[in-house]
Amino acid sequence: MSRRTLGQPQPVYSLEPGLGADEFLAVLERSGLAERRPVHERERIEAMLRNADVIVAARVDGELVGVARSLTDFSYCTYLSDLAVDRRFQGLGIGRRLIEETHAAAGLRTTLILLAAPDARTYYPHVGMEPHDSCWILRPGERLKGVPED
Ligand SMILES: CC(C)(COP(=O)(O)OP(=O)(O)OC[C@H]1O[C@@H](n2cnc3c(N)ncnc32)[C@H](O)[C@@H]1OP(=O)(O)O)[C@@H](O)C(=O)NCCC(=O)NCCS
Secondary structure, eight states, X not given: OOTTTTTOOOOEEEEOTTOOHHHHHHHHHHHTGGGGTTTTOHHHHXXXXXXXXXXXXXXXXXXXXXXXXXXXXXXXXXXXEEEEEOGGXXXXXXXXXXXXXXXXXXXXXXXXXXXXXXXXXXXXXXXXXXXXSOOOOOOTTOOOTTOOOO
């Protein structure tokens, strides 16, 4: 056994399409991602889970310690929306494995796409993802320029 794994918890990874809102919210809180997600809008959180295509969970002794929630067509593209690892378990390779499991479940021929939270901007290049300088977003409620008002 390597020094890295000696004495460390060995998480169990699995697809959990039915992951419940309470556990999801708990890991968002314990990771720090809660401040960037609509955690006070329960119905919205439930819809995020219900309508996700791939939810990968990492559990230690049954407890949810990491999650990756993605939308995909299983053919071309996969948007990894939420990646969160409980602070107590960060730096153990769980985030990396959640990304790998997500990509495998969605299909390795899909392009994995995500937007990094500020604190994670250095993480994704570290694990081997490449930056894209032409990503564009339209925030909730924003309208395109040149579209006539209703
Ligand atoms: C970002 C996050 C998902 C990473 O998960 P993790 O399980 O801690 O990361 P891993 O253990 O897989 O890290 C793999 C490697 O990246 C490194 N790493 C971890 N966080 C890093 C960071 N912010 N910047 C640079 N490198 C980082 C680790 O040291 C490790 O390096 P090594 O393999 O060379 O030893 C986790 O820190 C987290 O949940 N953060 C809060 C929520 C968040 O920002 N989520 C991302 C939303 S886009």
